[in-house]
Each structure stands twice: as C-alpha cells, then as structure tokens.
Amino acid sequence: MTEFSVIGAGVAGLAVATELVARGCKVQVYDPAGPPGPHGCSWWAGGMLAPWCEYENAEEAVLRLGQEAIEWWASKTRVSRQGTLVVASRRDLPDLRRFARRTEGFVEVGLQIMDLEPDLHAFSQGLFFDQEAHLDPRLALQDLYISLLSKGVIFHRTQAPKRLENAIDCRGLSARDALPDLRGVKGEMLVVRAPDVTLNRPVRLLHPRIPIYVVPRGADTFMLGATMIESEDSNRITARSMLELLSAAYALNPAFGEAEVLEIGVDLRPAFPDNLPRIRRHESTIYANGLFRHGYLLAPALARGVADLALDNQSSEMVDEDFA
Known part of the structure; x- marks a missing residue:
C-alpha cells in the first residue's frame, strides 16, 4: 500500500487525501492549525458549484472541470441542486x-x-x-474530515517534518516559500x-x-x-x-x-498569475495550489490530477511540466 503525507487540511488537502484513500492509499495529514475551522480560507467560501456562471470571467477549463464537482461533492456531503x-x-x-x-x-x-x-x-x-448547485462549505469540510478519520487517516496537529517521502503540499498561500509566483x-x-x-x-x-x-x-x-x-x-x-x-x-x-x-x-x-490551479512536482514533493476563488469547484479535479500523477505518473492539464 502506497503511503502519502498531505500537508494542509483545507479544501485542497482534504480533497486530495479523499482521492488517495479512495484509490487504496494510506494517508496522513499535517496541519499545525488543526481540523478545518475559521483559520482556513476554505471556511469562508460561498460553496457555489457554479461552473456555468463562473465562465463569465474564467477560462474554459473552469467550466469543463468544474462540472465534475457537483457529483463528486454529492457523494460526500449534502448538496442542494436548485440552480x-x-x-x-x-x-x-x-x-x-x-x-x-x-x-x-x-x-x-x-x-x-x-x-x-x-x-x-x-x-x-x-x-x-x-444545472448548478451549492453546498455549505463548513459542513462539507467537516464531512470530509470525519470520513477520512473513519478510514484510518491520521491528522497531525504539527508542522510536517522537513523531509517527507511522497509528500503532497496543499498549504495554500503558506507555500510561497516553494511557489514564489503565488x-x-x-x-x-x-x-x-x-x-x-x-x-x-x-x-x-x-x-x-x-x-x-x-x-x-x-x-x-x-x-x-x-x-x-x-x-x-x-x-x-x-x-x-x-x-x-x-x-x-x-x-x-x-x-x-x-x-x-x-x-x-x-x-x-x-x-497564480492566470488564476488557474497548478500541480507541480519537485523531487519527492507534489505541490497542489492556486485554486483562487474556485476552491470547491475545482478541488475535485485538482485531487484527481494529483492522484493520477502520484500513482500512475499520468500528467493532466493542471500539471506544470516546466516547474523544477
């Protein structure tokens, strides 16, 4: 069983951990702030799963990849499909x-x-x-967290060790020490x-x-x-x-x-400068970041892209091949 360490327990980190667990991996999560709460930017989101509306001022990828989010979230938390x-x-x-x-x-x-x-x-x-939907972000974060706990995921309320094998960095803005263009x-x-x-x-x-x-x-x-x-x-x-x-x-x-x-x-x-998320790999760490205002809309696609890269070395459109 492949083991991964996810750094960050916001919507990106929890979605990535959920996807990896669903594919049979063993996962632990590091976040010194603890479980999801007001300290995280994901806590203050609107929770709209609205790819068609967001297309008004976003790239085509937001429209296309965002459509996957409704069913993904509906299988994990309560989603209202009222448009x-x-x-x-x-x-x-x-x-x-x-x-x-x-x-x-x-x-x-x-x-x-x-x-x-x-x-x-x-x-x-x-x-x-x-066709659009919405969810309660706080309930969604809690549901992911409880589900991961029930599946054996260990949450560490500490900083991640400096050297981790198979690390997935989902720290959001805190990752600017490694991602200076954030x-x-x-x-x-x-x-x-x-x-x-x-x-x-x-x-x-x-x-x-x-x-x-x-x-x-x-x-x-x-x-x-x-x-x-x-x-x-x-x-x-x-x-x-x-x-x-x-x-x-x-x-x-x-x-x-x-x-x-x-x-x-x-x-x-x-x-990132173009407001689209990126998946970057450097040595033994994969960085998943840059969700901008589309956290709940694009987190499922980001998580899928991370799992594809980590497990199958399969590159998706979010993967930044030029990052080193």
Whole structure:
C-alpha cells in the first residue's frame, strides 16, 4: 500500500487525501492549525458549484472541470441542486445581456422569477442556470474530515517534518516559500440572519458597483459575498466593502436592511498569475495550489490530477511540466 503525507487540511488537502484513500492509499495529514475551522480560507467560501456562471470571467477549463464537482461533492456531503438565478435591475439590463453572452447553460426568465424566488418581486428579467448547485462549505469540510478519520487517516496537529517521502503540499498561500509566483487575492464576506427573506438557491445580482452573490445557508441565514481585492492584508474588512455588500443586498431585497450581521469574514485566496490551479512536482514533493476563488469547484479535479500523477505518473492539464 502506497503511503502519502498531505500537508494542509483545507479544501485542497482534504480533497486530495479523499482521492488517495479512495484509490487504496494510506494517508496522513499535517496541519499545525488543526481540523478545518475559521483559520482556513476554505471556511469562508460561498460553496457555489457554479461552473456555468463562473465562465463569465474564467477560462474554459473552469467550466469543463468544474462540472465534475457537483457529483463528486454529492457523494460526500449534502448538496442542494436548485440552480443559480442571476438578476439585474432595469437600469442594469445591459450587464445582464453581457453576462448572457459570456456564459452558457441558462434559460432566460421573466415572470418565472416569481415562481423561482417569490421574494424577488422587484426583478422582471434574469438568467436561470438550472444545472448548478451549492453546498455549505463548513459542513462539507467537516464531512470530509470525519470520513477520512473513519478510514484510518491520521491528522497531525504539527508542522510536517522537513523531509517527507511522497509528500503532497496543499498549504495554500503558506507555500510561497516553494511557489514564489503565488499571490493572495483578498475576499470579504458577511453572514447575516434575515428572517423576512426567503431564497431557495444562490442569487447573483449584477450591480453597477459591486455584483453580489447571496447564498442561503438555512435557518434564515445567508452568506453575502462579492469582493476580490489584490491585497495581502487578510485581517480586516474595509468599511466601504461592508457598506457595498449591505447596500447591494438591500437592492436585492429591502428586507435585508433589517438583517442581523452574524459574522464578518476575510480571507486570502492563493492564486497564480492566470488564476488557474497548478500541480507541480519537485523531487519527492507534489505541490497542489492556486485554486483562487474556485476552491470547491475545482478541488475535485485538482485531487484527481494529483492522484493520477502520484500513482500512475499520468500528467493532466493542471500539471506544470516546466516547474523544477
């Protein structure tokens, strides 16, 4: 039985460990921060499995590889397959048409919006991506963690030893000591409780200043996200970002004006210059990194690529052959 050491217990590390275990490998995981929690950038994700929507400003690989994620996650955690609704106010309909030109896999909706989301009565036109899905990132991380424990994976709450055979480095931005072309892209989000709002699926509002996405989390709670800032400061949310998130949510449904703010989240997403993930091998270590804003969407494909390379020496499109 081949043995591997995975370094990092975020979504990338847990997905890689899950894939290796599924192929009959023995795995141990090192993360000094411990099990998944608020210390990791994966904790603050939206959890949208939305490859068709993401294609609006992403490469074709995100659309194609992201479609694998829905079934992969559905076999491991609870996934809601209610699709994604994209709307815009009347004055912003040119943005909706531009979004439509850059994406695929949707149907145009008008009066049907009221059937899909009765609380969005202010919107008369939208795009419905019926094949998309979403999950609760925190539940998904916990489910992967518990499943790995049940299959004999040992989690070490320590730094990984300096020399490890068959190591898979999934440390995210902490891996810049080995991957100098990584950069941090700051994301800011809010979790709110809004008892007077009902949404059945993720909704994206194309807003003139800040296009926002709202993801239902159950129990009257919603995750509001949108911002991406080229910044290494992960410790605070700016006042402007918070105001813009809340004002965009208010534009979606005025009842958000009475929402209770439960959490404020800030993270740094690891990204390479082209915003696509990379698998790199140097000596006995494989590096899997650069998921950018597509952590849950592309982690399954990244994990598959790592396992193919580690076990069969099979190269995938994510493998960077020029890295040394």
